[in-house]
Amino acid sequence: MRPARLTDDTTLARLSADAWSAESGFPSLIENLPQTNAPFFGAENPPEAHLVAELDGSVVGYIRLKPPTRLPENSHVMQVQGLAVHPSARRRGIAAMLLTEAMQRLRERGTRKLTLRVLSTNTAAIALYERLGFTCEGVLRGEFIIKGRDVDDVLMAIPLQAHA
Secondary structure (H helix, E strand, O other), X not given: OEEXXXXXXXXXXXXXXXXXXXXXXXXXXXXOOOOOOOOOOOOOOOHHHEEEEEEOOEEEEEEEEEOOOXXXXXXXXXXXXXXXXXXXXXXXXXXHHHHHHHHHHHHHOOOOEEEEEXXXXXXXXXXXXXXXXXXXXXXXXXXXXXXXXXXXXXXXXXXXXXXX
16 A cells, blocks of 8 residues: 555556446446546646555555545544556455555544445445445435336445544
8 A cells, every 4th residue: 555656656656547337336437438548647636646556556446535524623534535456456455455455544644534435236345345444424315226127325434533
């Protein structure tokens, strides 16, 4: 695990494209995925918002961590706004390692809470998050209609620091 570097741009763009599938939940994203030669990093998603996982010298996963809002009253919270593992590297604990490393780094910075959103149909991800200590804080019922079916958006969080 390490912080992302600007030189990871092309590799992460390719990884992101390879990691998305129709099973990821949003068929419309598959149709509109950026080309793998499009920049991964940008003003809204700079390298410093990412941690990457390497396996045998190759980048195989990433996590994007950003504030949920720009409000100073919300500055003690960070949100997972992207988590991907290359299909060839799945089922090796890489997503768990990325999340665990992210939580440790955020604790060291004084972040009090880490949140995320996950589709109710992504039961494997929900099980992972629960194993790591995330709990459900809310459900947006029928937030998406995917392939003609209502899908809930599950809001999950884990405290990283004791409340003052």
